Amino acid sequence: MAVLAASASAPPNSRSRRPPRQRSTQSTRRQTRAAYLLITPFLVVFVAMLIVPLFYSGYLSLFATQLIGGQEFVGLSNYVQALTDPSFLGGLGRVGLFLLIQVPIMLVLALFFALALDSSRVRGSKAARLAIFVPYAVPGVVATLMWGYLYGNDFGPIAQTFRALGIDAPNLLANDTILGSMMNIVTWEFVGYNMIIMYAALRTIPTELFDAAEVDGASEWRVAWSIKIPAIRPAIMLTVIFSIIGSFQLFNEPNLLYRLAPNVIGNDFTPNQYAYTVAFVNQDVPYAAAIAFLLGLVIMIVSYVVQLSTQRKENLS
Amino acid sequence: MRTTARRTALSLGTIVVTAGLLLTGCTSPGSSTTDKATVSQADIDKALDTPTKLTFWTWVPDIENEVALFEKKYPKIDVEVVNVGSGADEYTKLRTALKAGKGAPDVAQIEYQYLSSFRLTDSLADLTPYGAADLSDEYVEWVWNQVQTEDGSVWAIPQDSGPLGNLYRSDILAQAGITEAPTTWAQYAEDAATIKAATGSYISNMPGNDPGQMVGLFWQAGAKPFGYDGDKTVKVDIASDETKKVVDYWNDLIQKDLVSVDPDFNDSFYQSLSSGKYAGWVTAAWAPVFLQGTAANTSGKWTAAKIPQWNEGDDVSGNWGGSSDAVLKTSENPIAAYELAKFINNDPESTLKFATDQFLFPTKTDTLADPAFVDQQSEFYGGQKVNELFAGVSDTVDVSFEWLPFMDYVYSSYNETLGKAIADKTDLSTALQAWDDEVTAYAKKQGFTVE
Numbered sequence: 001m002a003v004l005a006a007s008a009s010a011p012p013n014s015r016s017r018r019p020p021r022q023r024s025t026q027s028t029r030r031q032t033r034a035a036y037l038l039i040t041p042f043l044v045v046f047v048a049m050l051i052v053p054l055f056y057s058g059y060l061s062l063f064a065t066q067l068i069g070g071q072e073f074v075g076l077s078n079y080v081q082a083l084t085d086p087s088f089l090g091g092l093g094r095v096g097l098f099l100l101i102q103v104p105i106m107l108v109l110a111l112f113f114a115l116a117l118d119s120s121r122v123r124g125s126k127a128a129r130l131a132i133f134v135p136y137a138v139p140g141v142v143a144t145l146m147w148g149y150l151y152g153n154d155f156g157p158i159a160q161t162f163r164a165l166g167i168d169a170p171n172l173l174a175n176d177t178i179l180g181s182m183m184n185i186v187t188w189e190f191v192g193y194n195m196i197i198m199y200a201a202l203r204t205i206p207t208e209l210f211d212a213a214e215v216d217g218a219s220e221w222r223v224a225w226s227i228k229i230p231a232i233r234p235a236i237m238l239t240v241i242f243s244i245i246g247s248f249q250l251f252n253e254p255n256l257l258y259r260l261a262p263n264v265i266g267n268d269f270t271p272n273q274y275a276y277t278v279a280f281v282n283q284d285v286p287y288a289a290a291i292a293f294l295l296g297l298v299i300m301i302v303s304y305v306v307q308l309s310t311q312r313k314e315n316l317s
Numbered sequence: 318m319r320t321t322a323r324r325t326a327l328s329l330g331t332i333v334v335t336a337g338l339l340l341t342g343c344t345s346p347g348s349s350t351t352d353k354a355t356v357s358q359a360d361i362d363k364a365l366d367t368p369t370k371l372t373f374w375t376w377v378p379d380i381e382n383e384v385a386l387f388e389k390k391y392p393k394i395d396v397e398v399v400n401v402g403s404g405a406d407e408y409t410k411l412r413t414a415l416k417a418g419k420g421a422p423d424v425a426q427i428e429y430q431y432l433s434s435f436r437l438t439d440s441l442a443d444l445t446p447y448g449a450a451d452l453s454d455e456y457v458e459w460v461w462n463q464v465q466t467e468d469g470s471v472w473a474i475p476q477d478s479g480p481l482g483n484l485y486r487s488d489i490l491a492q493a494g495i496t497e498a499p500t501t502w503a504q505y506a507e508d509a510a511t512i513k514a515a516t517g518s519y520i521s522n523m524p525g526n527d528p529g530q531m532v533g534l535f536w537q538a539g540a541k542p543f544g545y546d547g548d549k550t551v552k553v554d555i556a557s558d559e560t561k562k563v564v565d566y567w568n569d570l571i572q573k574d575l576v577s578v579d580p581d582f583n584d585s586f587y588q589s590l591s592s593g594k595y596a597g598w599v600t601a602a603w604a605p606v607f608l609q610g611t612a613a614n615t616s617g618k619w620t621a622a623k624i625p626q627w628n629e630g631d632d633v634s635g636n637w638g639g640s641s642d643a644v645l646k647t648s649e650n651p652i653a654a655y656e657l658a659k660f661i662n663n664d665p666e667s668t669l670k671f672a673t674d675q676f677l678f679p680t681k682t683d684t685l686a687d688p689a690f691v692d693q694q695s696e697f698y699g700g701q702k703v704n705e706l707f708a709g710v711s712d713t714v715d716v717s718f719e720w721l722p723f724m725d726y727v728y729s730s731y732n733e734t735l736g737k738a739i740a741d742k743t744d745l746s747t748a749l750q751a752w753d754d755e756v757t758a759y760a761k762k763q764g765f766t767v768e
Contacts, residue, residue, distance in 0.1 A: 067722070263525040266737070283412075
């Protein structure tokens with residue numbers, strides 16, 4: 001956010017290159033001052049509510065706390081402990097799997113819908129756009145509760161349909177199905193959101209390119225593959241990064257499905273949920289802070305690697 | 318794109334923020350200086366005649382009615398009732414407020430098993446200076462033992478309790494040819510097989526997410542899994558002969574598919590209670606009215622009975638649930654706060670109101686004997702005097718049962734070990750040992766001496 005704000009205040013600088021020099025430095029200075037004045041309220045809140053607590057929790061993560069005996073400086077041992085903690089690693093593995101399976105499915109679907117709507121071949125495309133986007137407008141809590149009801153083993157409509165057909169109903173909230181059930185909820189929720197980002201990017205492609213393609217006799221598929229997708233690559237990258245972050249930070253869905261399948265989900269299904277348990281149930285705030293920092297590190301590394309690999313591809317082509 | 322990476326770090330930060338804020342202004346709990354000097358009646362009268370504003374955190378619905386009785390009697394005291402969530406939600410907020418050093422209420426509802434965790438942080442006011450010890454013979458003995466420690470200090474005033482009993486569908490049992498409720502656990506297991514074979518119903522459900530119920534069953538079996546000396550020594554004896562007996566018993570029923578293992582207190586559970594999937598529920602004294610609300614369509618088909626016994630001819634029960642009202646040490650008006658906690662849980666009109674309007678199972682002996690309470694006949698139970706039955710059960714609860722000062726962890730660990738084994742139908746006795754090991758390790762890590 002700070003970076004965005006800083007770049008928003010960039011124009012005065014670029015303007016300063018314009019002659020005549022003397023007058024502009026004075027006005028530039030005034031403008032710079034005004035810009036800083038304007039972003040001060042944001043900076044104050046930003047530093048007080050984000051930077052300071054961030055550093056404070058980083059500091060906290062270097063301590064060990066005990067119910068008896070209070071706090072003690074232990075250096076990095078919380079981090080060392082977390083790296084061998086099966087609960088933390090298991091959670092990371094689960095969200096990693098989630099990322100590898102759910103994100104590609106969701107983004108391919110979103111891209112498909114965006115291209116379909118953009119091709120203007122779909123009748124009632126406005127209604128379709130809205131229908132795909134609506135789940136995103138449903139609060140995550142409500143969505144999860146609703147799906148929880150649909151998944152219900154005894155009385156859920158899915159199970160009842162199976163039984164009506166005389167087939168054994170699968171338990172969608174069991175140990176080996178819960179992750180898939182969760183992927184389904186998240187896909188349903190966010191496919192519309194990602195689609196809108198891609199669709200908006202598609203609308204900005206200059207129409208001349210399409211005219212040229214038509215002259216060349218390119219098919220609709222060829223246009224999509226060779227013009228549209230490369231043109232919206234930055235938008236797709238954005239959705240990829242958002243999805244990576246979203247996957248690692250899974251919390252609402254496991255937390256809400258917990259009521260329905262408490263022993264299947266447990267208290268360490270995802271790293272975020274585990275950090276919450278450690279802080280508020282085990283009352284070990286420093287360790288929770290260490291887990292949160294490690295999770296942040298993992299997210300940064302994964303996001304960076306993904307970006308780097310796509311940038312390299314761009315450079316090659 | 319560096320923006321994104323940084324933003325990631327920031328959004329991560331927000332998770333940590335909450336944790337960070339929690340500890341700001343953290344003060345280490347000072348040594349407990351219990352001042353046993355009594356407060357004189359004059360002081361009490363003066364406090365109650367001074368305009369005072371009290372805050373009371375509780376999740377009892379419509380408790381404003383009982384509080385209104387208090388405010389009517391002491392018009393100068395203004396009580397603000399706040400519901401910040403029930404159980405664990407409240408405790409989390411309470412701990413945060415206590416650590417922050419401000420924002421904590423004067424009086425808070427706390428379940429019996431969590432009192433010691435607030436004693437550990439020296440957050441509760443000892444109520445003996447205000448005369449709380451004199452109330453001891455007005456309450457059921459086992460309940461009073463939950464709020465008074467061996468050194469004579471009283472930490473809260475009992476509000477409600479949940480002695481164990483057995484609710485069952487007499488119509489389903491009759492279908493299976495059973496007319497009397499089982500009196501022993503051995504009989505219960507036999508009936509379970511008969512009912513399953515004849516009707517397809519489970520005799521009851523054993524959830525994997527309800528440590529309170531399991532601990533209640535341990536309590537009935539005479540186990541003493543937990544203990545706390547009020548200082549640095551805890552007792553962890555989760556895997557004992559008594560608990561093994563209980564766990565092996567249920568293990569057998571689960572393996573034979575005679576009890577279901579659904580999580581409790583969610584929609585599916587309520588539907589199973591009303592649909593007849595469960596022919597009964599091993600539950601507590603607060604359940605009869607609760608059930609009336611969740612399974613209204615089965616009215617008249619239920620019967621309440623005492624809990625089955627381990628030995629023929631015994632009459633022992635355990636407890637599951639119940640709360641007390643404690644005065645926080647940070648209260649600036651401890652006298653008025655104590656009088657509030659005492660009044661609503663001691664005044665005959667208020668306690669009867671709790672029992673008959675909010676259906677909190679009483680802890681005070683004269684309310685338990687009040688005809689307005691015990692003579693109530695319940696349509697839902699075919700006209701049975703359910704309150705009378707449970708009032709009798711309350712006297713049979715083992716009087717000494719202690720807790721650990723970190724029950725949040727103990728219960729959370731239960732869900733990961735024994736509870737998980739119940740849900741997955743794996744061997745319960747190894748899981749019981751795992752639970753014991755986890756809790757012992759946690760206690761040691763937290764700096765306690767473990768016995």
